[in-house]
Structure formats: C-alpha cells, structure tokens
Amino acid sequence: MRWAWIIVLLVACNDAPEKERAPVGGGADPKPAPVVPLDGPPRWVQYDHILITFRGAHKIVDHSRTKEQARELALSVLERAKSGLVRFALLKDQYSDDRAADGSKRGPYIMLNEGEPQKAAEHIPRKNAAKALADLVFRLDVGEIDMCEYHPDHSPFGWHIVQRQR
Numbered sequence: 001m002r003w004a005w006i007i008v009l010l011v012a013c014n015d016a017p018e019k020e021r022a023p024v025g026g027g028a029d030p031k032p033a034p035v036v037p038l039d040g041p042p043r044w045v046q047y048d049h050i051l052i053t054f055r056g057a058h059k060i061v062d063h064s065r066t067k068e069q070a071r072e073l074a075l076s077v078l079e080r081a082k083s084g085l086v087r088f089a090l091l092k093d094q095y096s097d098d099r100a101a102d103g104s105k106r107g108p109y110i111m112l113n114e115g116e117p118q119k120a121a122e123h124i125p126r127k128n129a130a131k132a133l134a135d136l137v138f139r140l141d142v143g144e145i146d147m148c149e150y151h152p153d154h155s156p157f158g159w160h161i162v163q164r165q166r
Contacts, residue, residue: 041113041138042113042138043112043113043116044110044111044112044113044116044123045110045111045113045137045138045140045164045166046108046109046110046164046165046166047107047108047109047111047137047140047162047163047164047165048088048089048092048107048108048109048162048163048165049092049096049098049107049109049133049160049161049162049163050077050081050088050091050092050095050096050098050160050161051096051097051098051157051158051159051160051161052065052070052073052074052077052095052096052097052158052159052161053065053070053097053157053158054066054067054069054070054150054158055067057070057150057156057157057158058152058156058157059157060097060157060158063097067150070150070158070159071149071150071159073095074147074158074159074161075147077091077095077161078145078146078147078161081145081161081163082145088145088163091161092105092107093105097158108165109122109124110122110123110124111123111124111125111126111129111134111137111138112124112125112126113126113138114126114127126138130148130154130155130156130157130160131153131154131155132148132149132151132154132155132160133148133155133160133162135148136148136160136162137162137164140162140163140164141164142164142165142166143163143164143165144163144164145161145162145163146161146162147159147160147161147162148160148162
C-alpha cells in the first residue's frame, strides 16, 4: 500500500505545472532567475561586457586608440569570445575599458526592463543605458555573446561585446 501512495505522489508531482514544482537541490539561488512573463521579455537581465573605446568617443578624452583601431580590436575580441577557446572573463580583464575610479574592472551588471522599479543603486534602468546596449542585452539568450557597434547616438562609448549571464 505504501508503494501505491509513492507512485501517486510521483505522478502528481510530474503533472504539476513547472511553476508549482518545488525546487530541486540543496539551497536557494543567491540571485533569482529573471521572471519571464508569459506575454513578454524578462523583467531584468544580468550581463557582462567588454567595452572597447577610442579617442573621441563620448566622454573619452585620454585614449591613444583610434576609432578604426578600436573597431578592429572589437571584432577580434568578439571572434575570440564566441569561439569559446578563451573565457569571457579573461578577455574582459585584458581588453575592457570599462573601469571603476580605482582602475578595477566593473561588472557584471543587472539591467532592469522598462517599468521595473530600481531596488538597488547598482541596478541600471533600461532607459538610462545606451539604446543599442539595452536592446542587445534583452535580445540575447543566456550564455550568448554578441556585440553592439559604436554609434554616436545609440552606443556612444564605443563597441560593447556582451555576454548575457541570466
């Protein structure tokens, strides 16, 4: 009789919708996965990026790299990142111009989609990000890598090589 109850419970659990199932594993994830509404994009995404800047880009004054050199470097780094032969974090350490005031690399970042309340100072509302970057991070699948090209209005800081993490 005990086996019959176990079988009934197993069948019931397997027939439950995904959102009703209890999580499997030994603990809570420190950062919840983005909630994806059935009718739209995620409420937030986590991403990291490699920013390749150049002399003359928006707010970039002191840089020896020309726009053409930056584009060539960005394409090369993108190719290496997509190949999977070099970890994204290593490429970021070596090439990214996105640095904190103390010179350390910044990121990963959490970007909030339109209408989401900002719960932490480090979260970036989509409306405050460069348009091309915001559009790219919400278009990528988790783990996917791609790049947004420099554009004076939509990506004014340079080339962003982006990996979506969550």
